[in-house]
Amino acid sequence: MLTATGVVAGYGEHTVLRSVDLTVTPGRITGLQGPSGSGKSTLARVVALLHPRTAGTVTVDGRSVTGSGYLAPAELRRRIGMVFQSPRAATDPRWTLRQVIAEPLGAARRSATRQRVAELAEQFQLTDDLLDRYPHQVSDGQLQRACLARAVALRPAYLVCDEATAMLDPSTTATIAQLVRGLADAGTGVLAVSHDRALLTAWADHVLDLHDLHADARTSWES
Structure with missing residues (x-):
């Protein structure tokens, strides 16, 4: 499994994620929902080993990962693929x-x-x-x-899709969703991030709301 436990992360002095827990299971699509600016993309990048955290742990198939980006072990980075929201921003126009x-x-x-x-x-x-x-x-x-x-x-054993269909029309969105579903059915663990609850409900095996993953939200719910 790909897990995040007690993750705290942000940008400079601005904390976006506060003690967040998340699990991505092989062969299943985990949907992550939340409004724009809620920290979904930050969590996706932390889980994909692309963004540093100030506290908490990320484990890949039981191995705890220290560092992010090129500071994370290459063999663990290769275990996780990522698809970004804007394909044009994510590709070299000369290629x-x-x-x-x-x-x-x-x-x-x-x-x-x-x-x-x-x-x-x-x-x-x-x-x-x-x-x-x-x-x-x-x-x-x-x-x-x-x-x-x-x-x-x-x-990779895991795939993180960060708003991967946000810039696409409905027909193309359905195609991407079907292709990712095929990967999950073949054993890949998928984290699908979107602000579109209806899409995630149809696409994912289960859907989490980022607000409910924060420690302060859990404490409020439990009290």
Whole structure:
């Protein structure tokens, strides 16, 4: 499991998360709901080992993680993939979709990289002609599918989707949701973050409200 326990995090002197607990289970989609500015993205980045915390622990399959970003152990970072809200902000405009997907494969042999990209392209419904296009030449949905393929290129055990459908139309949102559902059905643990409760209710196995995860909210509820 991917767990956060007693996490406190924020930006400078501004604390956003106060003693938050969260668990992501293999083979299930955990939905995380809350209004804009509530700290959903911060928690997603903490769980994905991309943002530092000032207190609390994050564990990946029982291993406690110290540090974040490149200060976290590489083998644990590779256990978690992440898809961001804006596919255009998350990709290099100078790269083709083929290069975008291949980015995490880095030092792999060229033949192995080609084979893996081909597998991912088929899995995420990207044709050869799309792979050779640049971000400005494809739709947001096509680019987000490439970002999803990139996120799972190293076969992570967990996937964090931070408002991954927020910029997409309903039809494309349904496609992304279906693709992520397939990953979960194959055993990937997914954290799906959204402000859209209706989407999460249809998409996730269970939905958590960030407000209820804070220690002060739990104390108030218990008293």
